[in-house]
Amino acid sequence: MSNITFRLAWRNLWRRKRRTWLTVGAMVFSNIILVFLISMQLGMYAMMIENTLRAQTGHLQVQAPGYKDDLKMRQVVPDVIDLAAKLRSEIGSDEIAARASAFALVSSEERSYGLQISGVEPEFETRVSSLPGLVTEGRFLEDAMAEEIVIGSVLARNLRTGLGDELTIIGSGRDGSFAAAVVTVVGVFESGMPDMDRGFAEVPLGFFQDTFYMEGAGHSVVVMAPTLIQVGALGGRVESLLPAGEGLVVHNWDVLLPGLKQAIQADFVSAWFMYGILIILVAFSVLNTQLMSVLERTKEFGITMSLGVTPGRLGRLVLLESGLMGSLGLLLGIVFGGALVAWLGHTGFTYPGLEEMAGQFNLPGRIYPQFSAIGLLMGPMIVLLASVTASIYPAVRLHWLEPVAAMRAAE
Amino acid sequence: MKSVTCKQLCKTYHQGEVEVIGLDHVDLEINEGGFVCLSAPSGGGKTTLLNAIGGLDTPDSGKIWLAGERIDTLGKGELANMRLHRIGFVFQAYNLIPVLTARENIEFVMEVQGVPADEREKRSTAILREVGLEGLGDRRPAQMSGGQQQRVAVARAIVSKPALVLADEPTANLDSHTAEQLMELFVELNEHHGTTFVIATHDQRVMRYAKRVIHMLDGKVVDDERRDVA
Numbered sequence: 294m295s296n297i298t299f300r301l302a303w304r305n306l307w308r309r310k311r312r313t314w315l316t317v318g319a320m321v322f323s324n325i326i327l328v329f330l331i332s333m334q335l336g337m338y339a340m341m342i343e344n345t346l347r348a349q350t351g352h353l354q355v356q357a358p359g360y361k362d363d364l365k366m367r368q369v370v371p372d373v374i375d376l377a378a379k380l381r382s383e384i385g386s387d388e389i390a391a392r393a394s395a396f397a398l399v400s401s402e403e404r405s406y407g408l409q410i411s412g413v414e415p416e417f418e419t420r421v422s423s424l425p426g427l428v429t430e431g432r433f434l435e436d437a438m439a440e441e442i443v444i445g446s447v448l449a450r451n452l453r454t455g456l457g458d459e460l461t462i463i464g465s466g467r468d469g470s471f472a473a474a475v476v477t478v479v480g481v482f483e484s485g486m487p488d489m490d491r492g493f494a495e496v497p498l499g500f501f502q503d504t505f506y507m508e509g510a511g512h513s514v515v516v517m518a519p520t521l522i523q524v525g526a527l528g529g530r531v532e533s534l535l536p537a538g539e540g541l542v543v544h545n546w547d548v549l550l551p552g553l554k555q556a557i558q559a560d561f562v563s564a565w566f567m568y569g570i571l572i573i574l575v576a577f578s579v580l581n582t583q584l585m586s587v588l589e590r591t592k593e594f595g596i597t598m599s600l601g602v603t604p605g606r607l608g609r610l611v612l613l614e615s616g617l618m619g620s621l622g623l624l625l626g627i628v629f630g631g632a633l634v635a636w637l638g639h640t641g642f643t644y645p646g647l648e649e650m651a652g653q654f655n656l657p658g659r660i661y662p663q664f665s666a667i668g669l670l671m672g673p674m675i676v677l678l679a680s681v682t683a684s685i686y687p688a689v690r691l692h693w694l695e696p697v698a699a700m701r702a703a704e
Numbered sequence: 705m706k707s708v709t710c711k712q713l714c715k716t717y718h719q720g721e722v723e724v725i726g727l728d729h730v731d732l733e734i735n736e737g738g739f740v741c742l743s744a745p746s747g748g749g750k751t752t753l754l755n756a757i758g759g760l761d762t763p764d765s766g767k768i769w770l771a772g773e774r775i776d777t778l779g780k781g782e783l784a785n786m787r788l789h790r791i792g793f794v795f796q797a798y799n800l801i802p803v804l805t806a807r808e809n810i811e812f813v814m815e816v817q818g819v820p821a822d823e824r825e826k827r828s829t830a831i832l833r834e835v836g837l838e839g840l841g842d843r844r845p846a847q848m849s850g851g852q853q854q855r856v857a858v859a860r861a862i863v864s865k866p867a868l869v870l871a872d873e874p875t876a877n878l879d880s881h882t883a884e885q886l887m888e889l890f891v892e893l894n895e896h897h898g899t900t901f902v903i904a905t906h907d908q909r910v911m912r913y914a915k916r917v918i919h920m921l922d923g924k925v926v927d928d929e930r931r932d933v934a
Contacts, residue, residue, distance in 0.1 A: 297808050297815045304803035596799040599760055600813050600860070601788025603781055696760045700799075 302613040305586070316582045317622050320676055323575045324626020325633065327568060327672025329662065332634040334564060336663035338557050342521060342546070347423035348484055350549040351515035352524045353531060355380075358542050360512060361549060366395060366467045366505065370541060373511030374414065374498065380514060381417075383534050384527070388517035390417035393501050393510070397464030397472075399444075399494065401452040408448060408492045410462065412501025412511065421515045424482055424495065431456045431480035437499040443480035445490035454478055462496075466506035474504040568672065575676055576683040583615055587687040594691060595699025608688035615684035619677035626673045634662045634669070706769065707868055707900040708734040708757055713766035715752055715923070726752035727763060728923035734902060734916075736771075736867070739894045741911050742904045744920035750904035751872055753920070757902065758791055758870045759783035771867060788817055792861030792899075796873035798853040800845040806856045807832065807841035810863050817864060831859040835889060851882030858886065862893055869893075871903040875910055887913045 306313050346352055354361075355376070357368040370376060370391075377391035393412040398405055415434040419425040424443075425433035434441055442460060444452075454460060458478050466472040476496060484490055502509060518527045524545055532543045547554040587594070594607055641659035648658030662668070710733075715726040727749050734740050742750040755761035756768060759775050768776045775786060787793070800809045810828045819827070832841050835855040845853050854874060861869055871890075875883035891913055893899045903910060911917050919927035 296821060297804070297812050300808065301801065301804060301812070308803065593799075593801065596795070597801070598784065599758070599787065599793050600816075601784050601786075601791075602813075602816050603784045605781075606816065697755050700795075 298610060299613070302610055303617055305590075305610075305614055306618055309586070312582055312585070313618065316578050317618055317625070319575050319578045320619060320622025320680065321625045321629065323571050324622055324673040324676055325630040326571065327676065328626060328630025328669055329633055329637075330564070330568070331672050332630075332638070332662035332664065332668035333660060334561065335665060335668050336638070336661050338561075339521060339663055340657070340661070341557070342553065344423065345550065345553055346517075346546050347421075348427075348486065348489070350546055351421050352518045352521070352546050353516040353528050354544050354549055355514040355516070355531060355535065355541050356512065356544060358540055361544055364394065364396075364512075366465065369393075369467065369507065369510035369512060370514060371510050371539060373514060374509070376536070377414065377417070377514045380516065380531060380534055384516075384530060386517075386519075387417065388420045390414045390421045390515050391498055391511045392418075392513045392515055393498060393505070393507055394512050395464050395472075395501070395505050397462050399448075399452070400461045400463070401454040401458065404452050406448060406451055406492070408444075408494055410442075410464070410501070411493070411495045412498040412505075412507075413495050414498050418495070421517045424484065427482040427484050428480040429483045431478070433480050434495060434497050437497045438503075439497050440474065440476045440500055441479045442476040442494050442496050443482060444478060444494040445492070446481050446483040447487065447490040448492065448494065449478070449481045451491070456481070462504065464505065466504075467508070467510065468506050470506060472505045474500070476500075568675075572676055572679045576679040579615055579618065579680040580683040580686065582618075583611060583684045583687040584690075586614070587611060587690060591694070591699050591702035594694055595696045595702065598694065598696040598699065604691040604694060607691045611688040611691070612681055612684050615681050616677070619680035622680070623673040623677050626676070627669050630673075631664070631669050634664050638662045638664045705736045705771070706733050707736040707738060707771060708732065708902065709767075709769040710753075710757070711767045713753070713756060713763045713768065715756065715761070715763045717752075725749075725923045727756065727766075730766070730920075730923070730925055732918065732925065734900060736900055737894065737898045739891070739901045739913065739915045740903070741914035741917045742902065742920060743906055743911060743917050744904075745906060748920045749923035750920055752923070754870050754872055754902065754904045757868075758793060759786055788813070789864070790867055792864070792866040792869040794854070794857050794861045794869065794871035794874045796876045798845065798850070798857045798877075800853055800856055800860075802845050805842050805844055806837060806848065806852075806859075809845070809856055810860045813860055814864060819864075827863055828859075831863045835859045836885075849882075850877050851879070851885070854878060854882070854886060855889070858889060862897075862899065865897060866899065868900045868902065871901065871905075873905055873907070874903065875905065875907050880909065883907070883909055 355370060357370055360368040373391040377389050381387060381389045391414050395410050397410045399408055415437060428443060434443055449455060456478055459475050460478060462474050462476060464472045516531055518524045528543050528545055535541045597607060638661050641661045643659045710730055713727045713730040717724040717726050730753060742753060744750040756763050763776060767774060804812060807828050810831060811824045814824045832838055835858055837852060837855055875886060878886060887910055890901055894901050915931055917929045918925055
């Protein structure tokens with residue numbers, strides 16, 4: 294669209310100032326709501342992902358191929374501690390730690406339970422996992438070779454055991470042989486995740502390797518990226534540093550925890566049903582405005598057509614008017630919505646009951662909306678698109694206009 | 705060379721249940737460079753004929769040629785294109801776009817024609833001078849008198865030098881002095897640029913300038929009067 298047409302479209306908007314401002318106001322209002330809600334969702338998802346990954350898989354894991362789908366003891370990462378040290382040195386990050394994992398039977402004096410037992414590097418596990426910080430009784434592991442264990446609160450209750458008590462671990466080693474050891478409970482954690490608190494424990498990696506005949510191997514190297522966005526790039530870097538010929542693979546968090554990603558996607562989709570209703574209401578407001586505007590200008594359109602302007606060009610003018618109106622709504626919505634998100638992203642906000650609920654899932658009691666381009670732009674862009682789409686009908690109506698009949702229309 | 709040729713044009717309207725004959729077997733030929741008035745009482749068919757010649761309305765039957773090209777068979781888009789490049793319209797009620805300035809009203813049609821911005825500006829400046837509106841280009845229609853608005857409408861109609869200008873009661877809303885000035889402008893354009901003018905009117909002041917007056921009644925051509933204009 295060229296210069297005069299653009300000016301014409303812009304000035305046409307202000308023929309009925311009040312009506313245009315009402316429509317733009319509806320757009321701005323919905324855009325502010327969308328910017329806020331989407332930013333809040335993104336903030337919550339980032340928090341959920343971060344907390345879940347910190348508690349479980351990390352952002353990335355180096356594993357043997359197939360281990361992710363079938364947790365067999367034999368599918369190992371050789372010299373796992375050395376590999377983790379090499380990655381820390383090459384990447385220049387301490388947020389990398391080696392792990393090994395086995396299923397075992399753990400017994401106290403009175404009871405026995407099956408659980409997943411994980412061998413971790415005490416020094417580095419604190420950098421990649423939130424679990425050490427969730428120890429509510431006693432302490433986390435300290436010595437890589439110590440015969441110590443940290444167990445979940447529910448397991449401790451079930452085993453009727455506590456700090457300083459001894460537990461017997463029985464399982465099968467990497468080579469299929471019988472593995473057994475006695476460990477002392479030095480810490481009890483409470484993650485808020487019942488499965489974890491009931492069936493998970495951690496022991497020092499050196500001790501684990503001895504007990505389960507791992508011969509220096511482990512099952513994964515956990516890597517944390519500075520931010521979620523950097524995970525992809527970091528994955529490529531880790532992959533390039535892996536020893537050749539061992540066929541090790543790097544998995545992203547969404548491959549390791551597909552359920553988390555699906556849950557977020559499902560939540561996002563369901564939220565969009567609500568957003569969709571809001572957007573449809575705005576679109577109808579635009580449709581109403583533009584239809585009124587086209588009907589009011591029937592005579593003028595007839596005159597313009599008599600001068601040789603095609604209905605198609607007039608239709609594009611109507612769409613341009615809606616586009617300009619939508620852009621104004623978008624701009625103001627982003628400015629005001631962005632200011633709100635920036636403020637709440639800094640101070641956070643809460644509501645009654647949130648703190649208790651979030652605490653159960655190891656989440657902070659305040660929500661911090663995420664200030665991001667996608668959060669700011671996604672909703673308003675869709676509103677803009679819907680506004681222009683809503684104007685297609687008034688624009689298409691012009692194709693049925695006959696110049697003579699249109700010029701006879703009352704102004 | 706014929707500018708306009710009509711053969712056996714018929715057009716009937718329906719006003720409610722009443723059938724109104726707009727054109728009744730009209731035959732007409734207008735030469736290039738002609739200055740023709742269509743004279744008829746209200747409802748006599750002059751505007752209907754003007755609309756048919758300008759491709760704004762299609763006849764029920766009959767044929768129309770503009771500069772040798774048949775137009776009654778053209779589609780909407782082709783007719784729009786023809787109006788854009790070959791015909792200039794002047795209406796009784798000026799019909800300017802209210803939110804555009806005089807200059808923008810004139811340039812808008814050129815913009816649709818695809819004329820580059822600098823050329824548009826050059827031409828609009830020249831035409832504003834030609835119609836006596838130099839210095840008023842930045843005014844919107846509401847800030848101008850009726851005569852000035854009609855001059856803008858004329859400037860818009862002729863800025864692209866169309867071969868044919870169709871004017872429907874162009875002086876109806878103008879005082880005598882302004883109407884006279886407008887007609888002198890038409891004559892000048894007709895004589896200097898060879899533009900063909902077809903003017904629908906029942907204003908005797910306008911007919912004084914015509915080289916030919918076609919009288920219509922009830923959609924029929926009843927008289928074709930050729931005049932010598934001093």
